[in-house]
Amino acid sequence: MRYLHLPSGAPMPVLGLGTWHMGEAGSRGADVVNALRLGIDLGMTLIDTAEMYGEGGAEEVVAKAVAGRRQEIFLVSKVYPHNATRKGVVAACERSLKRLGTDHLDLYLLHWIGDVPFEETLAGFAELQRAGKIRSHGVSNFDAEEIARWYRSPDGNSVATNQVLYNLARRGIEFDLLPWCRKHKIPVMAYSPIDQGSLLSKRALKQLAARRGVTPAQVALAWVLHQQGVVAIPKAVRPEHVRENRAALDLALTPEELRELDRAFPPPKSAKPLEML
Numbered sequence: 508m509r510y511l512h513l514p515s516g517a518p519m520p521v522l523g524l525g526t527w528h529m530g531e532a533g534s535r536g537a538d539v540v541n542a543l544r545l546g547i548d549l550g551m552t553l554i555d556t557a558e559m560y561g562e563g564g565a566e567e568v569v570a571k572a573v574a575g576r577r578q579e580i581f582l583v584s585k586v587y588p589h590n591a592t593r594k595g596v597v598a599a600c601e602r603s604l605k606r607l608g609t610d611h612l613d614l615y616l617l618h619w620i621g622d623v624p625f626e627e628t629l630a631g632f633a634e635l636q637r638a639g640k641i642r643s644h645g646v647s648n649f650d651a652e653e654i655a656r657w658y659r660s661p662d663g664n665s666v667a668t669n670q671v672l673y674n675l676a677r678r679g680i681e682f683d684l685l686p687w688c689r690k691h692k693i694p695v696m697a698y699s700p701i702d703q704g705s706l707l708s709k710r711a712l713k714q715l716a717a718r719r720g721v722t723p724a725q726v727a728l729a730w731v732l733h734q735q736g737v738v739a740i741p742k743a744v745r746p747e748h749v750r751e752n753r754a755a756l757d758l759a760l761t762p763e764e765l766r767e768l769d770r771a772f773p774p775p776k777s778a779k780p781l782e783m784l
């Protein structure tokens with residue numbers, strides 16, 4: 508596995524495991540736990556979850572997958588904006604820790620911007636950090652101007668990551684947000700790196716994948732992993748998908764292949780509002 512470093516110096520794997528829709532009614536319980544265990548065995552030890560996913564169900568699935576091997580895992584969860592008051596964020600984190608069967612998170616994120624002033628959420632994060640319940644904290648779905656405002660808030664400059672929608676079909680962040688994060692040495696965590704599967708039918712990806720003897724998903728993921736300062740968290744339940752995703756880390760795209768992808772999926776020429784799911 509390759510690692511990026513948080514501003515604190517803590518290492519974070521560049522490739523992890525998403526958990527959205529896991530632990531929901533009707534999701535395949537044992538398959539999901541096995542998929543996460545397989546991913547961990549293959550070195551994808553960053554696990555991204557949230558109190559929102561399955562209303563706590565995903566965190567319970569993660570607890571089963573990491574049981575007995577918590578120390579290997581870089582565990583990320585997220586707080587709902589409506590829980591992100593000073594007291595609310597502490598209580599939400601404690602509920603998440605209980606469901607996850609652990610005493611700390613490696614990274615705790617505000618899932619998206621709500622009505623609570625940044626100062627309040629940051630005060631709650633600081634309290635959690637002092638208590639050893641979270642190692643680092645950050646944000647998700649923050650656009651360039653928003654993360655700059657967060658950064659200027661008291662203790663906001665300790666923001667450890669911004670988790671945003673980023674893949675070949677959604678390159679808007681390259682215009683301003685990604686350069687801002689790079690300048691401040693804040694890793695970006697790319698969610699939906701294969702655009703929830705919708706990238707897989709794109710002709711340019713299929714052609715390049717066929718030439719290299721890999722799958723379109725692997726090319727899409729490899730492209731994200733070629734971006735400096737970016738971590739990817741694909742979600743996969745099917746074991747062949749988990750294995751393919753791990754192998755994408757070893758897929759080196761050539762400069763010509765990267766140019767080919769730029770022609771098919773052009774980078775932004777102007778600022779665009781941040782896309783989110």
Ligand SMILES: NC(=O)c1ccc[n+]([C@@H]2O[C@H](COP(=O)([O-])OP(=O)(O)OC[C@H]3O[C@@H](n4cnc5c(N)ncnc54)[C@H](OP(=O)(O)O)[C@@H]3O)[C@@H](O)[C@H]2O)c1
Pocket residue numbers: 524525526527528555556618647648670671697698699700701702703704707722724725740741742743744745747748749751752784
């Ligand atoms: N912060 C936020 O607001 C936010 C928003 C969205 C997502 N996220 C996080 O990011 C994670 C990933 O995003 P996502 O789940 O939206 O989308 P994604 O990872 O881009 O795509 C997931 C879909 O792609 C399929 N897939 C995975 N690997 C594949 C492969 N190698 N070949 C073909 N299909 C493959 C999966 O199928 P199977 O499951 O059947 O294998 C699943 O249907 C989430 O799970 C969540 O943890 C965060």
